[in-house]
Amino acid sequence: MSETKNTPFLEVKDLRVEYFTKEQVVHAVNGVSFTLEKGTTLGLVGETGAGKTSICKSILRILPDVGARIPSGEIRLEGQDLLKISEKEMRAVRGQKIAMIFQDPMTALNPVQRVGDQIAEVVSLHMKGTKEDFKKRAEEMLEMVNIPKQRYVEYPHQFSGGMKQRVVIAIALACNPELLLADEPTTALDVTIQAQVLKLIGELRDRLGTSMILVTHDMGIVATYCDTVAVTYAGSIVEYGTKEQIFDHPTHPYTIGLFGAIPNMNVDEEWLHAIEGLPPDPSHLPTGCAFHPRCPYATEDCAKEGFVKPVTTPDGHTCVCCHIDEVLKGEK
Amino acid sequence: MPETMLENVKNEKIKKSSEFLRILKQLSYNKLAMFGLILFALELILCFSAPLIAPYHYNKLDVTAMNLAPNAQHWFGTDELGRDILSRILYGGRYSISMGVCAIAIAMMMGMLLGSVAGYFGGWVDNILMRFLDIVQSMPGMLLTIVISAVLGAGFVNTILALSVNAIPHQARMLRAQILKIRNSEYIEAAQSINCSRAEIIVSHLIPNAMSPMIVQATMGVANQILMASSLSFIGLGVQPPAPEWGAMLSGSRQYIRDYPYMVIFPGLAIAVTILALNLFGDGLRDALDPRLKR
Amino acid sequence: MGKYILRRLLWMIPIILAVAVIVFTLMTFCPGDPAQIISGSGTSEEDLAIIRESLGLNDPYLVRLGRFLSNTFIHFDLGTSWMTGKSINDSIAERLPRTFVLSIITLLLSMIIGIPLGIIAAVNQGGIGDNISMFVALLGISIPSFWLALLLILLFSVRLGWLPAMGIGGIKYYILPALAGCTGGIAGYARQTRSAMLDVIRSDYITTARSKGMPEFTVITKHALQNALIPIITITGTRFGAMLGGQMVLETIFSIPGMGTLIVTGVNSRDYPVVQAGAILIAIVFSLSMLVVDIFYAWADPRIKAQYERQGAKKRGGKAHA
Numbered sequence: 001m002s003e004t005k006n007t008p009f010l011e012v013k014d015l016r017v018e019y020f021t022k023e024q025v026v027h028a029v030n031g032v033s034f035t036l037e038k039g040t041t042l043g044l045v046g047e048t049g050a051g052k053t054s055i056c057k058s059i060l061r062i063l064p065d066v067g068a069r070i071p072s073g074e075i076r077l078e079g080q081d082l083l084k085i086s087e088k089e090m091r092a093v094r095g096q097k098i099a100m101i102f103q104d105p106m107t108a109l110n111p112v113q114r115v116g117d118q119i120a121e122v123v124s125l126h127m128k129g130t131k132e133d134f135k136k137r138a139e140e141m142l143e144m145v146n147i148p149k150q151r152y153v154e155y156p157h158q159f160s161g162g163m164k165q166r167v168v169i170a171i172a173l174a175c176n177p178e179l180l181l182a183d184e185p186t187t188a189l190d191v192t193i194q195a196q197v198l199k200l201i202g203e204l205r206d207r208l209g210t211s212m213i214l215v216t217h218d219m220g221i222v223a224t225y226c227d228t229v230a231v232t233y234a235g236s237i238v239e240y241g242t243k244e245q246i247f248d249h250p251t252h253p254y255t256i257g258l259f260g261a262i263p264n265m266n267v268d269e270e271w272l273h274a275i276e277g278l279p280p281d282p283s284h285l286p287t288g289c290a291f292h293p294r295c296p297y298a299t300e301d302c303a304k305e306g307f308v309k310p311v312t313t314p315d316g317h318t319c320v321c322c323h324i325d326e327v328l329k330g331e332k
Numbered sequence: 333m334p335e336t337m338l339e340n341v342k343n344e345k346i347k348k349s350s351e352f353l354r355i356l357k358q359l360s361y362n363k364l365a366m367f368g369l370i371l372f373a374l375e376l377i378l379c380f381s382a383p384l385i386a387p388y389h390y391n392k393l394d395v396t397a398m399n400l401a402p403n404a405q406h407w408f409g410t411d412e413l414g415r416d417i418l419s420r421i422l423y424g425g426r427y428s429i430s431m432g433v434c435a436i437a438i439a440m441m442m443g444m445l446l447g448s449v450a451g452y453f454g455g456w457v458d459n460i461l462m463r464f465l466d467i468v469q470s471m472p473g474m475l476l477t478i479v480i481s482a483v484l485g486a487g488f489v490n491t492i493l494a495l496s497v498n499a500i501p502h503q504a505r506m507l508r509a510q511i512l513k514i515r516n517s518e519y520i521e522a523a524q525s526i527n528c529s530r531a532e533i534i535v536s537h538l539i540p541n542a543m544s545p546m547i548v549q550a551t552m553g554v555a556n557q558i559l560m561a562s563s564l565s566f567i568g569l570g571v572q573p574p575a576p577e578w579g580a581m582l583s584g585s586r587q588y589i590r591d592y593p594y595m596v597i598f599p600g601l602a603i604a605v606t607i608l609a610l611n612l613f614g615d616g617l618r619d620a621l622d623p624r625l626k627r
Numbered sequence: 628m629g630k631y632i633l634r635r636l637l638w639m640i641p642i643i644l645a646v647a648v649i650v651f652t653l654m655t656f657c658p659g660d661p662a663q664i665i666s667g668s669g670t671s672e673e674d675l676a677i678i679r680e681s682l683g684l685n686d687p688y689l690v691r692l693g694r695f696l697s698n699t700f701i702h703f704d705l706g707t708s709w710m711t712g713k714s715i716n717d718s719i720a721e722r723l724p725r726t727f728v729l730s731i732i733t734l735l736l737s738m739i740i741g742i743p744l745g746i747i748a749a750v751n752q753g754g755i756g757d758n759i760s761m762f763v764a765l766l767g768i769s770i771p772s773f774w775l776a777l778l779l780i781l782l783f784s785v786r787l788g789w790l791p792a793m794g795i796g797g798i799k800y801y802i803l804p805a806l807a808g809c810t811g812g813i814a815g816y817a818r819q820t821r822s823a824m825l826d827v828i829r830s831d832y833i834t835t836a837r838s839k840g841m842p843e844f845t846v847i848t849k850h851a852l853q854n855a856l857i858p859i860i861t862i863t864g865t866r867f868g869a870m871l872g873g874q875m876v877l878e879t880i881f882s883i884p885g886m887g888t889l890i891v892t893g894v895n896s897r898d899y900p901v902v903q904a905g906a907i908l909i910a911i912v913f914s915l916s917m918l919v920v921d922i923f924y925a926w927a928d929p930r931i932k933a934q935y936e937r938q939g940a941k942k943r944g945g946k947a948h949a
Contacts, residue, residue, distance in 0.1 A: 062837045064829075066752065087843075094840035107831040112853050112928055122839040155929040171839065467645040471910045474872030475890070479906055482894040483653045559771055563876045566773050567891050582774060586880075593781050600774030608769035615765075 007079040009211055010036040010059075010179060015073030017054045017063065017235075024283045028054040030235040030290075032073075036179075036228075041205070041212040043226030043243070045219065045258070047279050051235035052215040053103070056181040058083075059213075060100055061090050077179070096126040099172035100181040101201070104188045105165035109156040115167050116142065116152030119174055126175045141170035145200060162193035166200065173204055180205065180212045186221075198225065219258060223247060231255045234280050234290035241317025251319040251327055253295045289321070297323040358620040365616020371609035379425030386419040390576045399592050408598045412588060417581075417595065421602045424576035427488065429606065431571075432558035435495035436550050442496070443503025444546075450504065451511030458508075465501040473498045477560060481569045491570045495557050506549055510542035544621040551614035555607045562603050578603050631935040632922065639914050644696070646910045647903075651695050654899040655688060664897045665709045695903075705904035710896050715904045718889060723908060725795060726878065726885035730870045732805045737812025737866070742859065744813065745820020749828060750847060760817055767814030772873055776807035776880045793882035804881045808873050812866050819862050823855035830854070857928045864920040868913045 017029035029051040036042050044052045057063045059075055061082065075082045082093065102108040110118060119138035123129075127137070139149035145166035156164055165185060172180060182201060186194035202225050205212050214225055222229055222243065229246040231239040231254065239252040250256045257275035277294035280286055286293050292302035301307050302322065310320045314328070321327065359365055378385065387406075388394075394414035402409045408417035446465075450458040468476065477498045484490035514520060523533050562579030564570030571577035573584055578599045585595035662678040663670070670678075679685055683694065698704045705715040741764075748760035783803060784792035790803050827833065828851055836850045837843070871886075878887035886905055893901035925932040 057834075060838055062834055091840040091842060094838055096840060100838045102831060102835060104831060108835050110832040110836070110850050110854065111930060112857075113850075121841070125840050155933075157930045157933065168835070171835070467642055467649065470642050470646055470914050471906060472868040472872030472913055474869070474875050475906060475909050478875055478890065478894055479650060479653060479902060482897075482902060483657050485658060555768075562771060563773060567876055567879050568895055579773075582777070586777065589777055589781055590785050596774070596777050596781070600771060600777070603771050603774065604769050607771070608765065611765060611768055 007076070008035040009038040009078060011074070011076040012055070012059070013074040013076070015055065015058060015075065016071050017051065017058055018069045018071055019067050020069065021067065026283045027285055028235050028282055029058070030285070032230075032232070032235070032237050034228075034230050034237060034240060036211055036213065038178075038211055039209055040227040041214055041225055043222040043229045044213055044215045044232060045217060045222055045229060046232035047217060049279055049282060050232040051282075052232055053183050054235075055232075056100060056183050056213065056215060059179075059181060060094055060098055062094070062100075092126070095122045095177070096175045097177055098179045098181065099175070099177040100183065101165075101168055101172050101185045103184045105161055105168050106188060108168050109164055111156050113155070114153050115156060115159065116149075119167065119170050122171050122174050137174060138170075141174050142167075144173070144204065145170045160193075161189050162197060165189060165193075165197050169197070169201060169204070173208065173210070176208060176210075178211060180210045181215075182212060183215045184217070185214075201225075231258070234285055235282060236290065236320065237318075238291065238321070239317070239319045241313075241315075245313075245315050245317040249313065249315050249317075249328075251313045251317075251324050252291075252321050253297050253323070253327060254291050256327070257294075295323075297321075297326055299323070355620045359616055362616040362619065364612050365620075368609045368612025368614075368616065371605065372613060375425060375606060375609065376429065379422055379429060382419070382422040382426065386416075386422045388416040388419040390420045390423040391415065391574055392419075399588070401592070402594055409592070409594045411581075411585060411595055412592075417598050420576035420581060421578065421599060424578045424581060424599070425602065425606070427571055427575060427577040428558050428562060428579075428603070431488070431492055431495065431561040431577075432554040432556075434492045435499060435557045435561070436553040438492065438496035439499035439503050439553070440546065440550055442500045444507050446500065447504035447507030448511060451508040451515065461504070462508075465504060468497075469501050474560065474563065477564060478567075478569060481564060486569050486572050488571055488575075491561060491564060494564070495560055498560070499553060499557065503546070503549065503553075507542055507546060510545060514541050548614055548618040548621060551610055551617055555610035555614070558603065558606055558610075628922075628925065628932065628936060631925075632918070635918050635921070639911075639918070642914060643907065643911055644700070647696060647699060647907050648692065650903050650906045651692055652688075654903050655691070657897070657899060659897055661709065661897075661899070699904075699907070705907075706900040708893075708898055708901050710898045710901075715901055718901075719886070719904060719908055722885045722889050723912070725883060726871065726874050726887060727912065729801055729804055729808075729874060729878075729883065729885065730867060732801050733808040733870050733873075734812060734863070734867055736805050737809040737816055738863075740809070741813040741816025742820045744817040746824055746847065746852065748817065748821040749824030752825060757821075760821070764814040764817040767810040767812075767817070770810055772807050772810060773876045773880055775810060776803065776877055779803050779807055780880075795883055800881075800883075804877050804883065807880075808870060808877050811869065811873070815862055815866055816859065819859055820855060823858040824851060827851045827854045853927070857924065857931075860920060860924050860927055863923075864917040867916045867920070871909055871913060 012035070013033050015029055015032045016027070019026040019028055032051070032055060034042065044055065046052055054063065058070055058073075059082065063070070070083060073083065077093070077097065082090065085093075109115065116135065116138045119141050120131075120134040123134045123137045124131075127134070129137075135152070139152055142149045142152060147163060147166055147170075151159075156167075159167065165188075169185075180201075185201060186197050189197060198221060201212075204210075212225075214221070216222060226243050228242050229240070230237045231246070231252065233254050239246060239250070239255045246255065250259055254275070260275075275294060276296075280290055280293070286303065287305055288301075288303040289295070289298070289308040292298040295302065308320060308322050310318050311322075311324055313319050313324060382390075392415060394410065396414065397406065397410050398414040399412055400406050400410040400414075406416050406418065408421065410416055411420070446461055450461040471479075477494050480494040480497050481491060484494055520533060528536075561570055562577065562582070565572075565577045565579030566583045568583065571580055573580050581599040582596060585592070585599070589596050660675070661682065661684060662675040665678055665682075666674060683691060686694075695706075698706065703716070705719065707714055708718070744760040744763060748757040751757045780792045780803065783790045791800050792803070794800060828847075832854075833846060833851055836846045841849075874885060874887040875891055876887070877883075878885045879891050882888070886909060890902055890905040890909075892898070893905060925935055
């Protein structure tokens with residue numbers, strides 16, 4: 001029993017994900033490691049294509065069968081490696097222990113099934129009971145996400161985007177999962193709806209005590225909902241620490257760039273500060289530190305394989321950069 | 333500035349020819365499609381050089397060699413009148429293949445005319461034409477073809493006409509749909525915005541873009557028409573015996589199936605191989621022309 | 628939904644009328660003198676004149692057309708056969724069910740074989756299952772059904788003697804014709820199912836279903852197939868039409884006294900009233916089956932149903948305005 005004390009709730013170690021077509025291999029995730037304690041929320045931050053969705057899908061093992069591969073890595077949920085267990089055991093995990101909220105609610109629901117049935121379905125897969133029980137639970141879930149239970153019999157096309165996302169949330173939470181993966185849950189929604197949906201997710205998380213991985217590229221959302229933050233770039237985590245550490249002392253040039261891209265409303269600025277250049281093509285990643293072509297601090301060494309290593313910053317969080325001294329001195 | 337425009341035009345030309353090359357290249361990668369193409373080409377050559385290569389004349393009766401099973405002199409055997417089945421199949425291919433090709437050619441021309449008129453003018457012209465096609469299509473294709481060949485009478489040309497009438501609505505609808513889709517697309521708008529004339533738009537944008545699905549459809553259509561033509565001849569319409577049309581040959585040898593099954597097997601095999609070849613090629617062509625498969 | 632069906636049924640009336648007019652006109656301009664056809668050769672000119680007069684063939688075209696339409700659509704009398712002198716109504720009442728049953732059996736057979744082939748192909752995209760299924764489909768469209776019919780007769784009737792080669796009777800008389808007629812349908816369904824399934828399998832809601840912890844088999848059969856069914860249903864109407872048409876040839880081979888043989892013998896013996904009646908009847912059956920298909924379509928996809936109902940509502944709204 002003493003072991004469980006030391007075992008983190010979720011531990012991801014050196015996870016790699018590759019997609020391959022006939023011609024090329026795309027390295028979507030390159031050696032990602034992080035841990036998540038029970039009841040806390042990790043923010044996974046990064047640009048589009050940084051591998052955030054692939055990380056979530058590999059935790060749930062729902063990467064596409066054809067063309068996707070996890071060549072190495074461990075994903076330990078309460079000590080059990082999810083990549084090693086059988087598909088049947090994994091099915092018991094999906095939906096019950098770990099659930100996922102998807103990016104685009106418009107396409108995440110089956111268009112020819114009643115929304116209530118789609119919630120009841122996940123209940124029926126993991127809980128014992130009669131059809132009436134499942135239906136009752138689905139109705140409860142609808143009410144929990146502020147949808148009148150009379151709308152159980154309606155179809156997704158009769159719902160607005162925000163309501164569809166609330167149905168997706170209801171599906172995800174129907175079996176009281178211990179871990180919730182929220183993959184940019186508000187990106188596809190109107191700005192006004194975004195806040196509502198996030199607030200709902202936050203409230204339900206607090207009420208049910210669920211741990212959560214929140215994927216986003218919005219630093220504001222991270223500030224409100226997360227305890228720890230992992231900044232991803234080109235399939236790797238470049239900076240990892242508590243919210244306070246990252247927000248107070250951003251150390252990686254990329255993280256600093258991300259904060260720089262948020263306009264400061266108190267100062268009259270003419271231009272947004274964008275990070276120069278484009279995210280790299282994941283099928284042809286730069287050698288060494290993937291960020292070096294865009295990094296103002298980059299030296300020739302940064303392009304060398306294996307030269308850039310994780311370092312611990314003065315305030316105790318991790319940063320994968322060899323120029324932190326210069327960064328902290330505030331040069332450039 | 334004019335120079336850069338000229339440059340653009342040049343690039344455009346290069347792009348077009350490379351597009352064609354790309355399709356050829358894509359097609360040449362597809363082994364099955366190439367197999368189909370070669371098979372069909374081979375068949376065309378064999379059938380159309382039948383007078384040169386066929387061992388016998390298709391109507392040469394030989395009372396000494398009736399109902400012979402396949403042997404060294406008669407590779408596919410002989411029929412009830414002692415005619416060489418291989419020779420008849422070679423000659424017959426000329427009927428079957430040219431009926432299919434001609435019927436589709438006529439249907440395509442008429443279909444393009446109707447379809448482009450409907451698609452281009454829209455409004456009541458479109459409405460009337462489409463309702464008319466509705467009526468024609470409310471009869472199963474085979475039935476329509478039978479009724480029309482009943483009116484026109486049997487024979488080679490009449491059968492082609494009957495087949496093409498049946499195929500017109502499909503071709504017309506297809507071209508119309510393509511034109512409607514393209515007409516509203518942004519690159520036509522872009523062409524209009526730089527003052528391209530109407531004729532230019534039709535010739536250089538609408539037709540080429542609508543063509544590729546039409547070509548695929550035509551390839552498959554030829555296969556389908558060959559099938560229909562042989563069915564017609566089989567039930568006594570279409571091409572009449574003693575012409576060695578494949579369907580007519582099958583119909584003639586049907587009664588001998590019990591004792592001489594090879595009489596039935598070879599003409600049918602000829603039809604099946606032709607249609608298989610055309611479909612293989614058509615499938616490959618569709619894949620090559622489908623821009624969604626582009627890499 | 629009821630309003631939608633009613634509207635579609637009403638729309639069928641002008642279509643069928645137009646088919647009747649076209650077929651009648653075509654038949655009128657067919658070569659040959661009907662009186663000669665009816666009486667055979669060697670009839671005197673006076674007798675021919677009497678026959679023409681009794682059939683009303685001397686009346687102007689429009690009068691005959693009007694008479695034909697009123698007989699057909701008001702009195703539901705399709706006339707008498709020139710060859711047998713029998714009422715066409717009677718022979719159709721006897722024959723249409725056979726053709727209909729045969730077509731339905733053929734259609735079901737091609738669905739039962741074709742759809743699973745398509746699913747297997749889509750699930751194993753690029754693998755052995757895919758290649759085998761698609762090869763079978765390719766064979767299906769390439770083999771002429773009348774040739775396959777002959778081969779089946781050769782094997783099962785002549786060689787093995789298991790199944791009857793011709794005529795009608797119990798269900799076993801339908802087996803060979805249905806087998807011969809279903810190949811094109813199998814190919815069509817297999818290809819359509821494959822492409823529909825490939826589209827559906829990549830959708831997000833399939834990932835949602837997997838993330839619920841649902842067994843893969845259930846994901847495919849429940850969520851994927853349910854959505855893939857929609858495009859599959861759309862081809863059923865045309866397939867059924869093709870099967871009705873295909874019966875013209877297959878019934879001839881298997882000597883099944885159905886609509887196909889009726890029309891084909893009608894054509895061959897220039898018995899034009901029979902051809903006319905048969906063509907119109909088949910067109911009606913075909914149009915009705917297209918309607919049934921559309922209703923199934925709405926049943927499978929609530930979005931389509933909503934669209935149909937909205938159209939109805941719009942029509943009503945428009946009328947209220949006017």
